[in-house]
Amino acid sequence: xxxxIARRLLLMVPTIIGITLLVFLLxxxxxxxxxxxxxxxxxxxxxxxxxxxxxxxxxxxGLKDPVVVQYGRWxxxxxxxxxxxxxxxxxxxxLVRAPREVKVPLLSGTAWNPWRMxxxxxxxxxAKAADLAPLATTLSPALRSAWNEVSRGYAKARAxxxxxxxxxxxxxxxxAVAVRANDLVESNGEVNVSGFASLKPDKTRAEFQEVESxxxxxxxxxxxxxxxxxxxxxxxxxxxxxxxxxxxxxSIVHIASPDLGVAFSRGRPVADLILDALPVTIxxxxxxxxxxxxxxxxxxxxxAARRGxxxxxxxxxxxxxxxxxxxxxxxxxxxxxxxxxQYLGWxxxxxxxxxxxxxxxxxxxxxxxxxxxxxxxDELWHIALPVACLVYGGFAVLxxxxxxxxxxxxxxxxxxxxxxxxxxxRDVLIYHVFRNSLLPLITMFVSIFPAMLAGxxxxxxxxxxxxxxxxxxDAINMRDRxxxxxxxxxxxxxxxxxxxxxxIMYAFADPxxxxx
Numbered sequence: 001x002x003x004x005i006a007r008r009l010l011l012m013v014p015t016i017i018g019i020t021l022l023v024f025l026l027x028x029x030x031x032x033x034x035x036x037x038x039x040x041x042x043x044x045x046x047x048x049x050x051x052x053x054x055x056x057x058x059x060x061x062g063l064k065d066p067v068v069v070q071y072g073r074w075x076x077x078x079x080x081x082x083x084x085x086x087x088x089x090x091x092x093x094x095l096v097r098a099p100r101e102v103k104v105p106l107l108s109g110t111a112w113n114p115w116r117m118x119x120x121x122x123x124x125x126x127a128k129a130a131d132l133a134p135l136a137t138t139l140s141p142a143l144r145s146a147w148n149e150v151s152r153g154y155a156k157a158r159a160x161x162x163x164x165x166x167x168x169x170x171x172x173x174x175x176a177v178a179v180r181a182n183d184l185v186e187s188n189g190e191v192n193v194s195g196f197a198s199l200k201p202d203k204t205r206a207e208f209q210e211v212e213s214x215x216x217x218x219x220x221x222x223x224x225x226x227x228x229x230x231x232x233x234x235x236x237x238x239x240x241x242x243x244x245x246x247x248x249x250x251s252i253v254h255i256a257s258p259d260l261g262v263a264f265s266r267g268r269p270v271a272d273l274i275l276d277a278l279p280v281t282i283x284x285x286x287x288x289x290x291x292x293x294x295x296x297x298x299x300x301x302x303x304a305a306r307r308g309x310x311x312x313x314x315x316x317x318x319x320x321x322x323x324x325x326x327x328x329x330x331x332x333x334x335x336x337x338x339x340x341x342q343y344l345g346w347x348x349x350x351x352x353x354x355x356x357x358x359x360x361x362x363x364x365x366x367x368x369x370x371x372x373x374x375x376x377x378d379e380l381w382h383i384a385l386p387v388a389c390l391v392y393g394g395f396a397v398l399x400x401x402x403x404x405x406x407x408x409x410x411x412x413x414x415x416x417x418x419x420x421x422x423x424x425x426r427d428v429l430i431y432h433v434f435r436n437s438l439l440p441l442i443t444m445f446v447s448i449f450p451a452m453l454a455g456x457x458x459x460x461x462x463x464x465x466x467x468x469x470x471x472x473x474d475a476i477n478m479r480d481r482x483x484x485x486x487x488x489x490x491x492x493x494x495x496x497x498x499x500x501x502x503x504i505m506y507a508f509a510d511p512x513x514x515x516x
Contacts, residue, residue, distance in 0.1 A: 300402025
């Protein structure tokens with residue numbers, strides 16, 4: 001068994017890579033690639049904010065790189081084995097990374113942009129020689145304050161450089177259109193830089209003067225950006241915050257937790273959003289799933305024992321009728337009749353708590369002759385209708401599966417032998433027939449875990465529940481790639497682990513199954 005589990009765990013690695021690669025390719029090869037929707041939605045942002053967004057996307061994915069390279073960069077952040085310098089973490093858990101180098105100005109050292117990087121060596125060297133001796137103490141408040149200030153300055157300088165770089169690309173595109181060199185501009189609006197490098201400019205044209213002006217601005221912005229980066233890197237090397245992970249080869253290889261990134265649509269770490277939404281989804285499912293099993297499994301057993309009788313027919317018809325009701329319709333009807341004050345008004349319309357939940361006691365209580373619901377009972381009251389929507393549709397599937405499995409085993413030789421030996425009918429039903437009918441029920445049970453984590457899109461949206469389903473739907477609507485990829489990775493891992501758990505449970509439920 002141990003060797004089998006080890007093999008399965010090893011096979012999970014290429015499997016999860018294949019799953020995430022497929023999703024990543026679907027995102028990256030969509031029109032505009034990763035981050036296209038964010039750039040479009042951010043089209044009305046200030047130029048600096050749009051540049052910051054583009055800088056982050058470029059850092060994380062390398063949007064100009066091939067798709068496979070982009071995926072490799074994302075996978076390296078998700079992998080527990082990491083290379084290079086270790087990240088640092090603030091007290092709240094926010095990761096602090098070494099400042100990333102920016103690309104050199106476009107067409108530098110050519111007739112289009114005569115500036116060379118060597119021309120700025122003295123200015124950059126002056127930034128490197130800045131006196132940081134007073135900040136030399138690791139983890140000191142002064143060093144942390146200096147990092148916060150310098151990193152903000154670097155982010156601002158980098159945004160200004162990205163803005164100037166885009167302006168330079170636009171000026172090149174204008175020049176290409178003016179001289180009718182349409183092959184220098186791609187269909188998506190990107191400039192063919194290598195094509196300009198081999199083209200001799202016409203310096204008498206007004207469009208070239210625009211290119212010169214934009215190039216000078218870009219070059220100056222790069223110098224300021226590089227100076228800020230050098231200063232930030234000098235402070236980072238002094239370790240203002242606690243380093244994360246466990247070093248294997250210092251500054252080369254270390255082990256650290258996966259980095260899920262920051263959600264663009266909400267400006268928060270993806271891990272924090274998942275930790276906020278996941279308990280809500282798990283709570284609702286932990287209430288709904290036991291209800292389904294406690295009702296459906298005994299009903300399926302009783303229906304199999306009384307095959308063809310009135311209980312079998314009526315229970316089957318009721319469950320199939322309930323299963324046939326769409327969840328959307330059921331949720332709307334529940335809100336319209338059970339929650340609306342114009343009708344019964346028994347339950348809340350949406351949310352998980354009342355507005356005064358923070359002032360409630362934890363448990364129900366009596367105060368001045370009046371009943372106080374308490375925080376726990378208020379939450380159960382709010383999730384009653386969502387749980388009902390999740391529950392009613394599962395009765396038919398599980399009850400029918402239990403009934404079918406029981407009937408398949410009812411005529412087996414071991415059952416007839418037990419009956420011939422005089423074993424009571426109840427014991428035959430429970431200890432012989434039902435036990436050997438567990439395999440399909442185990443398969444259904446382990447498939448529930450991914451659904452528990454993924455959440456119910458319909459139910460959570462109808463009842464305004466901030467669970468995983470709503471989080472994922474919002475990520476799709478906002479085109480938030482970070483959330484989509486993180487959720488895909490998590491659900492894929494849970495699916496693979498659930499399948500492994502199913503195989504292990506098979507061996508315990510049926511002695512004939514062995515993985516040795």
